[in-house]
Amino acid sequence: MSEMIASCPFCGGAGLYTSIDNNGFYIGCASDPGVDDEVCGARGPVRGSEAAAIAAWNRRPVPSLAKEDAHG
């Protein structure tokens, strides 16, 4: 089970990782958008499994930024 994690809707980066806290799994963004030497830090919803966390991340509403993904 290795569903692709969609690129970050906030910074467009692909530096995403799966992590876990007391409540379950979540996807976090460690991409560096090149601003202020800080990583993006976006976090997806917490879910009961890694696969569900990835699915929730992939389905989250994407800002207009994602339109730049459309190739030709």
Ligand SMILES: [Zn+2]
């Ligand atoms: Zn990001």
